[in-house]
Amino acid sequence: MATPRWRIARSGSTDLELALSGDWDAANAAETDPSAVLAEFDQPPGLRCVRLTAADLGRWDSVLMIFLLAIVDRCREQGIEVDGSQLPEGIRALLDLAYAVPERAGARRGTVRTAWLADLGSSALRIRDDAKAFTRFLGEAALSFAALAVGRARFRKIDLWLNIQECGPSAVPIVTLISLLVGLILAFVGAVQLALFGAQIYIADLVALGMLREMGALMTAIIMAGRTGAAFAAQLGTMNVNQEISALRVMGFAPLEFLVLPRMLALILVMPVLCLYANLLGIIGGGMITIGFFDVSVTQYLNRTQEAAHLTDLAVGLAKCTVFGVLIALAGCMRGMQCGRSASAVGDAATSAVVTSIVLIVVSDSIITLICDRLGI
Amino acid sequence: MGEPIITVNQLTMAYGDFLIQRDLNFTINRGDIFIIMGGSGCGKSTLLMHLIGLQPPARGEILYGNRNLWNTNAAERQQIMRRIGVLFQSGALLSSMTLAENIALPLAEFTPLSRTQIRQVVSYKLALVGLAGFEDYYPSEISGGMQKRAGLARAMALDPEILYFDEPSAGLDPISAKLLDDLIQSLRDSLGATIVMVTHELPSIFAIGTNSVFLDPETKTAIAAGPPKQLLAESKDPKVIRFLTRDDGSAENLPGSDTALAAGVTP
Numbered sequence: 001m002a003t004p005r006w007r008i009a010r011s012g013s014t015d016l017e018l019a020l021s022g023d024w025d026a027a028n029a030a031e032t033d034p035s036a037v038l039a040e041f042d043q044p045p046g047l048r049c050v051r052l053t054a055a056d057l058g059r060w061d062s063v064l065m066i067f068l069l070a071i072v073d074r075c076r077e078q079g080i081e082v083d084g085s086q087l088p089e090g091i092r093a094l095l096d097l098a099y100a101v102p103e104r105a106g107a108r109r110g111t112v113r114t115a116w117l118a119d120l121g122s123s124a125l126r127i128r129d130d131a132k133a134f135t136r137f138l139g140e141a142a143l144s145f146a147a148l149a150v151g152r153a154r155f156r157k158i159d160l161w162l163n164i165q166e167c168g169p170s171a172v173p174i175v176t177l178i179s180l181l182v183g184l185i186l187a188f189v190g191a192v193q194l195a196l197f198g199a200q201i202y203i204a205d206l207v208a209l210g211m212l213r214e215m216g217a218l219m220t221a222i223i224m225a226g227r228t229g230a231a232f233a234a235q236l237g238t239m240n241v242n243q244e245i246s247a248l249r250v251m252g253f254a255p256l257e258f259l260v261l262p263r264m265l266a267l268i269l270v271m272p273v274l275c276l277y278a279n280l281l282g283i284i285g286g287g288m289i290t291i292g293f294f295d296v297s298v299t300q301y302l303n304r305t306q307e308a309a310h311l312t313d314l315a316v317g318l319a320k321c322t323v324f325g326v327l328i329a330l331a332g333c334m335r336g337m338q339c340g341r342s343a344s345a346v347g348d349a350a351t352s353a354v355v356t357s358i359v360l361i362v363v364s365d366s367i368i369t370l371i372c373d374r375l376g377i
Numbered sequence: 378m379g380e381p382i383i384t385v386n387q388l389t390m391a392y393g394d395f396l397i398q399r400d401l402n403f404t405i406n407r408g409d410i411f412i413i414m415g416g417s418g419c420g421k422s423t424l425l426m427h428l429i430g431l432q433p434p435a436r437g438e439i440l441y442g443n444r445n446l447w448n449t450n451a452a453e454r455q456q457i458m459r460r461i462g463v464l465f466q467s468g469a470l471l472s473s474m475t476l477a478e479n480i481a482l483p484l485a486e487f488t489p490l491s492r493t494q495i496r497q498v499v500s501y502k503l504a505l506v507g508l509a510g511f512e513d514y515y516p517s518e519i520s521g522g523m524q525k526r527a528g529l530a531r532a533m534a535l536d537p538e539i540l541y542f543d544e545p546s547a548g549l550d551p552i553s554a555k556l557l558d559d560l561i562q563s564l565r566d567s568l569g570a571t572i573v574m575v576t577h578e579l580p581s582i583f584a585i586g587t588n589s590v591f592l593d594p595e596t597k598t599a600i601a602a603g604p605p606k607q608l609l610a611e612s613k614d615p616k617v618i619r620f621l622t623r624d625d626g627s628a629e630n631l632p633g634s635d636t637a638l639a640a641g642v643t644p
Binding site: 154156238239242243244246247248249250251252253 | 426429430431455458459461463465466467469470471472482483486487528531
């Protein structure tokens with residue numbers, strides 16, 4: 001394999017001949033740095049013409065081309081004439097092609113470095129825009145619910161049922177597993193402390209209250225955010241990419257009513273039911289540990305649970321879960337409808353639907369808990 | 378036949394500050410096969426989005442008859458929109474529904490037809506586009522060309538007066554593209570619909586276009602208008618000539634008619 005070489009010869013004071021030989025391909029790319037040649041250009045006296053020759057050229061590919069382009073670019077900058085007539089036909093044609101269409105003014109995107117303060121400002125503005133978009137979407141969703149209330153919403157009933165099936169029964173296995181384990185964990189965490197002073201019986205209180213008031217709703221919401229919220233965003237996002245949403249608009253359907261309403265409705269209807277189921281499974285999970293490991297009988301556990309848990313606790317949990325359902329459906333559908341027109345945008349929409357849902361869930365959970373505490377519920 | 382059905386006045390289109398096209402003026406007459414042409418990225422599809430009411434103009438007006446699409450109340454706009462059908466570039470069928478459900482969707486919502494009648498209309502429309510028997514297929518189960526034809530069946534569901542096509546032959550082989558052109562032409566002739574087509578397929582433009590507007594991405598406005606064959610014969614603008622002759626520069630041995638076109642395929 002011949003290494004790439006070049007030879008520079010000045011003829012007269014202002015003409016320069018650059019003769020290339022050897023293999024100019026990717027394998028030899030390390031040895032094709034044009035800076036040595038370009039340095040020659042800066043030597044006085046100034047050049048007027050550069051002649052390129054390649055009599056003993058072996059293999060060549062883009063490595064040769066970028067070398068030549070660097071030289072031709074410099075020549076154009078300095079107003080030096082380039083004579084490429086002795087280059088092989090193929091190279092000449094490629095050079096012509098590379099310069100055939102001049103760079104479009106303003107097309108190049110420079111990398112703009114911004115100060116951190118500007119970055120901070122633009123993120124703040126983004127958050128504001130996001131909040132605005134969310135509020136607007138909330139309003140539009142509310143309007144479509146109003147249309148539903150007066151029986152004027154245009155959507156297919158079958159879509160509602162399909163969505164209910166997709167959100168509800170299909171989610172039962174994962175809800176079962178997670179809430180059973182959460183009940184189990186709650187029991188263990190409490191048992192370690194309570195067993196110290198022989199108060200194992202109160203594990204029942206801890207599990208029942210923990211599940212009913214908090215964990216049942218929270219875990220259901222997080223499962224549904226990952227499962228259904230992401231699915232909503234991906235479905236609507238793909239429909240957007242595929243122009244299906246435009247097609248619906250043209251046909252006279254409001255996408256908010258036709259696509260978003262059945263999804264929101266399904267999730268909001270299903271969430272409390274799933275939450276109730278999660279509560280039950282959590283209490284069973286806690287019971288398995290309490291009864292199995294800590295010398296509490298089934299009757300004792302059930303009695304204690306009954307005494308500890310009140311209907312209010314259940315109601316608080318269900319109310320929370322309904323709120324979470326609304327938020328998940330809103331976040332999922334909003335991200336889906338906002339989705340850009342590319343495949344990666346669909347992925348981003350799904351991710352951002354989950355992130356938005358979880359943030360909203362945790363924030364609203366804190367607010368509701370605080371309110372309940374202040375009101376003494 | 379012949380009276381203006383759509384009039385575009387001083388239409389300027391922009392995304393925010395980014396100007397797409399400005400000061401467009403043209404008229405589409407009833408019964409036309411009107412071609413919106415121009416190089417890639419000149420704003421053809423954007424113009425279509427404006428005409429079908431998906432994107433508001435930055436300035437100017439779009440008149441259907443004498444009613445302004447963008448400056449009217451919601452009910453009247455719905456009425457205008459009911460008169461048009463659109464075939465999107467990829468067909469844009471709802472992927473969660475079968476072909477029959479897709480076509481039945483507007484029928485069930487906007488007409489008083491009974492279920493049986495809707496089923497009959499659906500079969501009839503599918504038969505028109507050569508897809509009889511495909512009622513219960515999902516869009517993902519049929520080929521791209523078939524999806525387009527099914528999209529056309531849906532666009533025609535409500536017997537619209539004006540049919541819009543966004544690059545109907547993009548991604549189709551030459552024979553399917555020709556069949557689609559023939560289909561479009563015979564639909565125009567038999568249904569009396571007006572066709573507005575965004576395309577840069579020269580064979581389609583010359584074979585079926587009766588009028589056209591040529592958008593230029595550099596000057597950002599229309600630089601030619603008229604029947605495509607006449608443009609080819611009479612236009613003095615080098616950009617238009619280059620586009621219509623694929624940069625051959627000469628107007629000779631060009632697809633001036635269907636037969637010349639067929640002959641031109643074989644060297």
